[in-house]
Amino acid sequence: MNVNQQTPMASPYGPPQPGYGQPSYAPLGGGYPGPYGPYNGPAAAYQPGAPPQGYSPYASFPSKAVAANPVSDLSSPLDLGPARGPLTSAPRPVSTPQAYSQYPQGDSQNGPPPMDHSMAQPAHRSPVSQPYSHGAMNLSGPHPSYSQQYGAPPPMQQVTNQMSGMQIGSGPPTSVGPGYAHHPSSQPPISAAYSSAAPPSYTQAPPPLSAAPSQPPPPSEPAASQPYYGGPPPPQQQPFPSAHHPSQPFVSSSPYLGPPSQPQAPPVSQQQSFPPGPPAQQPFPNSAPPPVSQASYSGPPPLTQHSFPPSSQSGPFPPISISPSQYPGPQPQSQPGPPPFHSGPSPRGPIPPPSMSQQQANHLPPGPMQQQQPPQPGMQGGYPTQQNGAFGQPRGPQPGYAGPHYPGQQNYGAGPAPAPAPPAQKRLDPDSIPSPIQVIEDDRVNKSSEPFTTGVKGQAPPLVTTNFQVKDQGNASPRFIRCTAYNMPCTADMAKQSQVPLAAVIKPLAMLPPDETPPYIVDHGDGGPIRCNRCKAYMCPYMQFIEGGRRFQCGFCSCVTEVPPHYFQHLDHTGKRVDCYDRPELSQGSYEFVATVDYCKNNKLPQPPSFIFFIDVSYNAVKSGMVNIVCQELKTLLDYLPRENPEADSVVRVGFVTYNKVLHFYNVKSSLAQPQMMVVSDVSDMFLPLLDGFLVGVNDSRMVIESLLDQIPEMFADTRETETVFGPVIQAGLEALKAADCAGKLFVFHSTLPIAEAPGKLKNREDKKLVGTDKEKSLFQPQSGFYSNLSKECVAQGCCVDLFLFPNQYVDVATLGVVPVSTGGSVYKYTYFQAETDRERFLNDLRRDVQKPMGFDAVMRVRTSTGIRATDFFGSFFMSNTTDVELAGLDCDKTVTVEFRHDDKLSEDTGALMQCAVLYTSCSGQRRLRVHNMAVNCCSQLADLYRNCETDTIINFFSKYAYRSILNTPTKTVRDTMVNQCAQILACYRKNCASPSSAGQLILPECMKLLPVYLNCVLKSDVLQPGADISLDDRAYLRQLLSCMDVSESHIFFYPRLLPLVKLDGGSLPMAVRNSEERLSKGGVYLLETGLHLFLWVGANAQQELLSNIFGTPTFSQIDPNMTSLPELDNPFSQRLREIIDSFRSQRSRYMKLMVVKQEDKAELIFKHFLCEDKSTSGGASYVDFLCHMHKEIRQLLS
């Protein structure tokens, strides 16, 4: 979106958050002279008068005349996010109206607000729906308006886009009856498509409409805003106000917001947007085009908006005022724009609307308005906005945009560029820059209520943080596949120009929530699945039946294949097979085929898999208690081996081995009275010492196994052996599986660097001096090729290795992890493992790891339609050629990221198809083929591309790419490359989709407005920029861990969730706050979830009651920082908190250990490490600083 960068931000924020912004700015300012300067200037200006001004601005905004205000408002809207923070406090009180305001706030990012927002918004919406919608609309509208204002003039298209986008986003579907009116008008043209799309547009439009109203509100807003401003949070408030102007709550909220966040630009933007909104609406009329532009709108608008606002503000106001005119302008432009768009869209001509609708749908998706609307008409409005927000537009633009742009332009405004040093000196107001919290919150509010249906091409699914239901209508659920872009550029040139990666993050065996149906199993009989004769694609909804159903044409390669007689079916009048909806493979995005013997190794049906447990019994392992815990746990855990039929016993067989520098195999044959140990000390040439009795059924040999597990800890209790081997351990497992002629999984519980004389022996090569040098990469590479070769053999046999590490010192994870990573396994690491404190974490991980559904001996192949090709793969697997991803094991948590590149032109008519087929052996030994199909749109306009991206997925891809690159490239180069690529992406957008604004503005696409903050988190991650206390092992571990994370995991990994623990009543969660120390209140308690850890941060001045509720003691000093679980207290707060913690844990594939961190305790350093918006001790930039840096990069590129 358009993020008005610092300046704007600052200014808006600044003003709004004199307090907040300024302080923060100050520092920032220093950092970002140029832009900031201006910003600051404005900001300063704002700030000083901020509140008042802000108000006035709002007023002005509304009036348009009050450019400044708008700006501030804008900023505020942007700030709103931040404001939300405040809102949170205030929000609730504020009530729904606030929600809107919150939206803006949300945009603003304030953490707290989100809470409220989430809470409030929904509620609000319903009630205030319209207002919200307005607000939202406004926001959205504002965007447009902003866009107009900001970019309006220049970026006709954008504006239009924005407008449209805004409209769409904002009002499209939803309410905005008023606005709709317009829409309708617009819709009409659109026609049916419109109807569908229309709604979206409407929703968006509505906002606009609302915006229109909002505009009025704005006016009011001004007032309101002022009040808001008055409120400390003003910025946010303002935004809200601006957005919500209408809603009084806003006002109230604004105060709240105000204080908390500096309402920031966002609000401003909103306000402005409001104005724009109206214009937007107008554009809507043009709607058709707008839609097209929508994306851009969403993206650009915000930015532009914000930016605009700023610019507009100072002088802007006029613009603003003009905005109308501009709007008109835009509109006209938009109209013209439309054409252009049309051109773009036109291809789709008809499609445009659809596309529009789709886009909207994507955003709105849910539906399109319908869904949303139905539920909460009012909400819709809100949603739209949110959607916009989601799109990024509203929020993005506002917050981010507002921030930067506005500040620059508006507050800084005047000065963004020029921006006067003064502002520059001041820092950007953190609240004014795009807030992840707000984006998340908006998406959640907008999209969680309606199921996401996959039938429409090109629509981006809800964010991973949003809880939503999926209905498979022909495309794979986002739980299986998420794409970076749902509108792929038609040509390689476009792709290259935009630099947006084209990738899909595929989680083939993902677990679905209980209310979604797992893929159906299809049996095509002895002939096996029906496939295209040429490209071998499997039967899917993209196959076109012709000649009365006698043949079908492949959607991927266009080859025509005969339909086998047993599969023949007549076609109906539309050319569809009559049985289309009876057959999952013709109507669903995901399903499974039963594979025939042709799909089996050696043409032999597979045996059920086996699990083999390898327990290190060297001194360290025994002493740490690991051996004892594992043995105890296995006794019960073995009853929970994976099975497909819950009624039956698992057919998975188990085997046991203990080892130090020799291996002890156990014969646990059921006929034995006692297990027999077989020691293999010839580790140089590993072999399996026994066959019969090694792999057994748990039920058959239960007594023997229990006896064994009882005796293992005793047998080795007094061991003095400290050396271990590792290579032979895996070789042994491999041999065992070979001998049993089955696939399987090895669970290796290992403690030390394997220095005993054996193949795969390692030496300690930890050399911290290499960190930061060009030789650093060697530390991530395995020590020798031994394990790579071994993993090849493992993969060939279907031997998956899961490694549980319990190191007390360097164990060379980079090398030990090679086999797990290549075989689709996992590495778990419990450094300084202690039985008392780490037991739960380890056991939960182990339990999950043992029980989770998985496939064995898998091969994954991604087929694509002509024009693109899967060229690169990331994840835990092995590839022996360029197309087949071989996975010895594939569990429900494993993700494979696939990058696509053009090898030809794509057509907008057909879009791009991909089919991911995974051939695997189920845990019951059945050979299956899971097929996921995904169709995305293709676009000839960059704007479409930018409008349908998913930043979280892009970050997932980027981080995987970067983490892999450090194997071969100096880390610094990798970091620079990433920054550069992102700058190019944004610059391309700026240049092609948002050009109208002044160079001083940072304009971010709505969908990517969080790209900078997330990218910064990636760059600051321990792998790419280690702190002094991060060991090489940790880095290698995290590096490997990331390689198979899905989007949801990578999201929280890079941007942890920070929850303020206030009022936990009710079923919903408090709204998160941004990851910054300044968001923490000394009097509060916060829960931080990183995906790997949970921290409970206790402020030094936390209320006694709070402490009592949580810890059972009112005294801060009596809290035991070593506790790993909270006491079970009989009060609702404690219960709810523990519920929350449990639910968090249940959502993650790894158990998160709880650490209690007391403020100013030394452990706080660790905690602070995860406050990723702050400067890190290792030199990582703060969000604000980084955003400025990005802006600079972009400007360089543009110049």
Add this chain to the structure above:
Amino acid sequence: MATFPEFIAQNEERDGVRFSWNVWPSSRLEATRMVVPVASLITPLKERPDLPPIQYEPVLCSRVTCRAVLNPLCQVDYRAKLWACNFCYQRNQFPPTYAGISDVNQPAELLPQFSTIEYVVQRGPLMPLVFLYVVDTCMEDEDLQALKESLQMSLSLLPPTALVGLITFGRMIQVHELGCEGISKSYVFRGTKDLNAKQLQEMLGLTKPTAAQAGRGPQAPQAPLSNRFLQPVQKIDMNLTDLLGELQRDPWPVTQGKRPLRSLGSAMSIAVGLLECTFPNTGARIMTFIGGPATQGPGMVVGDELKAPIRSWHDIEKDNAKFMKKGTKHYEALASRASTNGHIIDIYACALDQTGLLEMKCCSNHTGGYMVMADSFTTSLFKQTFQRVFTKDVSGAFKMAFAGTLEIKTSREIKISGAIGPCVSLNAKGPCVSENEIGTGGTSQWKICGLDHNTTLAVYFEVVNQHNAPIPQGGRGAVQYVTQYQHSSGQKRIRVTTTYFLKAHYSFSFVPQFMFHLRRSPFLQVFNNSPDESSYYRHQFMRQDLTQSLIMIQPILYAYSFNGPPEPVLLDSSSILPDRILLMDTFFQILIYHGETVSQWRKAGYQELPEYENFRHLLQAPVDDAQEILHSRFPMPRYIDTEHGGSQARFLLSKVNPSQTHNNMYAWGQESGAPILTDDVSLQVFMDHLKKLAVSSAA
């Protein structure tokens, strides 16, 4: 003085020594002319229950190169308390403990009847007896079951303090840790690899100190040395019995058309290595039980493809036995390692096909181990033979002895050419060692790791006097055999036999006949014998005393009939008559043959009728005699009961002199013997030819 033949018999009875010539060729030339070398058969541990236990150590000649033991042939000056060595003529002082010596108070070793005497060395610790079972598990369940029972039975025959160990093998090799509580443990090795002792030691976690203790440990003889793999029977009796009981057939699948993978070579290597690093120079028995040939790893003698049969003599002659050389080399190396450390390797091979005895023979031959060949572990041949290994003498001690060395001292007139028998050279050079080697030569000392009361070596001598300086008439060449060994009680003992030659007497009358049969025997003739069988026969032949050896060369044939008491008859086809029952003893086989008429009577069941009780007795007589032999011989012979026309009668027909064949039977005509369908020459033809050669000047 008894007659000369009596003297010889007494000599053999008392000293276990029998010479090929009991006269002294006076010079090298004369000796050469005698053709048959001067040699002696020596049974070092000839059973002598009458020997007094001498609880002190022998008195040795002080000359460093001599060190002969004081014996009845020495001249003693009782007054001066001096004695003259009869080998080197060194005059020696008696040690202080002999201060009371006089012509009426002589120590036993000076008494003429104690030309053989045994000293019990009191120094040093009591050495443990070590029995290491190496058991093949690649066999039919029935065989394995029988084997397990035999092994369990054997435990009860061991002295409680004996250390036992267990190694089982199939595709893998398992060294079982004994005395574990709860989980039984074993160390497993793959059978395709040869490990040296050091590697093995590390892999088994046996640290050096253990071995060192084994060497020192004089203070604690009561606490026998042991380790996790070799433990006293009394301690792990139950455990080991259970362990044996749980032994399963090798679980690795054997696909159609394949032999099971049997890691025999590696298993033996590990057994040798285990003892090598834990009990060097201590008596120990590695008892290997195999049900088939080694099919993988070092020492393999045949591949696992059934379509490729194990090598035959034919293959060997054609140089078509691709595993033989390598296998033989492996086992030779093992034999060398084992014998160096005084360890015995026994091989009990029970299979219908060959098991690779040809390659493995050195293991038994060089270490004094037993080699037993049978068709199955279920046969009494195996069971009783194995049981007989543990027979005890009147004092309750095993008849087997361990870690022996045989040292031979000769007077100046003769030198030692070498020895043939279950021994290896200790490379002790000396003045009495000849440069001409016969058998294992170049030394005056041999190591005999395992020996029992029957173990007999042939020692060859050479007369060194030149023709122009003959041994004076009346000179008495003397030979002293000094055998040091570890008695089964753990004591170290030294047996000394001193003997000398007298004047001539000899009868050559039987030589041609023996030669005839020797040529036909499996020792020279491989036709119809597998390489394994040949190896087995030769192995036994090399270690038996004169009587047994002669039986092997020319089997004994007894006839039972109503015509009179049982009588020995000629080993000739003419002895096969319808109304006779024949009992043939070839050492390896005891065969009872019922003549045609007798056979018919028996089928008619006359023996059941009271009035034909004499017939029943006639039938029973050879059976009783056979039983007697069966019970006394080691290894137990194969017992065959057959009749005229029976398929197993071929064993008899192949041994008798084919005086009547399909070619000449009508010419002979008179007596109705049994014609042999063979083209072999008969003794008559052989003698005729011999006579011709003897008078021919061309010879």
